Amino acid sequence: MSKNPFLFNTHDLPRRPGEMREYELTFEEHEVLGFDVLAIAKDEPIDIDIRIESVAEGILATARVQTEASGECGRCLDPVFYEVDQNFQELYEYVEDPRQARKKNKPGKHRPQKSEDEDLDEDLVRQMEGELIDLDGPIRDAIILNLPINPLCAPDCLGLCPDCGVKWSELPESHEHAPSDIRWAGLENWTNL
Numbered sequence: 058m059s060k061n062p063f064l065f066n067t068h069d070l071p072r073r074p075g076e077m078r079e080y081e082l083t084f085e086e087h088e089v090l091g092f093d094v095l096a097i098a099k100d101e102p103i104d105i106d107i108r109i110e111s112v113a114e115g116i117l118a119t120a121r122v123q124t125e126a127s128g129e130c131g132r133c134l135d136p137v138f139y140e141v142d143q144n145f146q147e148l149y150e151y152v153e154d155p156r157q158a159r160k161k162n163k164p165g166k167h168r169p170q171k172s173e174d175e176d177l178d179e180d181l182v183r184q185m186e187g188e189l190i191d192l193d194g195p196i197r198d199a200i201i202l203n204l205p206i207n208p209l210c211a212p213d214c215l216g217l218c219p220d221c222g223v224k225w226s227e228l229p230e231s232h233e234h235a236p237s238d239i240r241w242a243g244l245e246n247w248t249n250l
């Protein structure tokens with residue numbers, strides 16, 4: 058998908074400090090967000106409760122992001138589901154001249170060297186694109202930065218027997234494979250695929 062579904066039009070918000078509007082948005086078409094093992098599927102609804110406020114320098118967006126990630130347990134490969142419920146707040150500054158915006162967003166090599174602190178501050182400032190605010194970055198961060206990297210079906214998941222690939226929880230306690238057992242010899246490499 059080339060179109061950014063997370064561009065939000067703030068046309069209805071009066072440009073007077075103190076004014077605010079609230080919206081409940083649902084995004085049902087977006088790219089997969091997450092990792093191989095755990096992600097928001099591309100048709101999984103992402104619900105956003107958002108409040109936009111006019112402030113002196115631009116528009117302040119405060120939002121709650123709710124959705125569900127799905128994937129597989131890192132130990133036993135069972136399906137896992139993970140509820141995402143995160144908040145974010147972002148300031149989008151007004152831009153007088155769109156050409157200035159591009160320059161500011163993508164500093165050229167002629168700019169004087171800046172300290173790390175200044176660079177950090179600059180990264181935190183988002184800018185309006187006309188009447189649009191781009192929620193893609195904050196939504197992405199709220200979701201991806203909070204997904205567990207190694208999801209488990211249960212904290213104490215025992216995983217799989219490395220020899221036969223069956224879940225330990227489904228095997229008898231006495232389960233073991235003799236190293237010399239001829240029946241398993243051919244599968245030794247196969248189970249690692």
Ligand SMILES: [Zn+2]
Binds near residue numbers: 131132133134135216
């Ligand atoms: Zn598991």
Ligand SMILES: [Zn+2]
Binds near residue numbers: 220223233
């Ligand atoms: Zn086994």
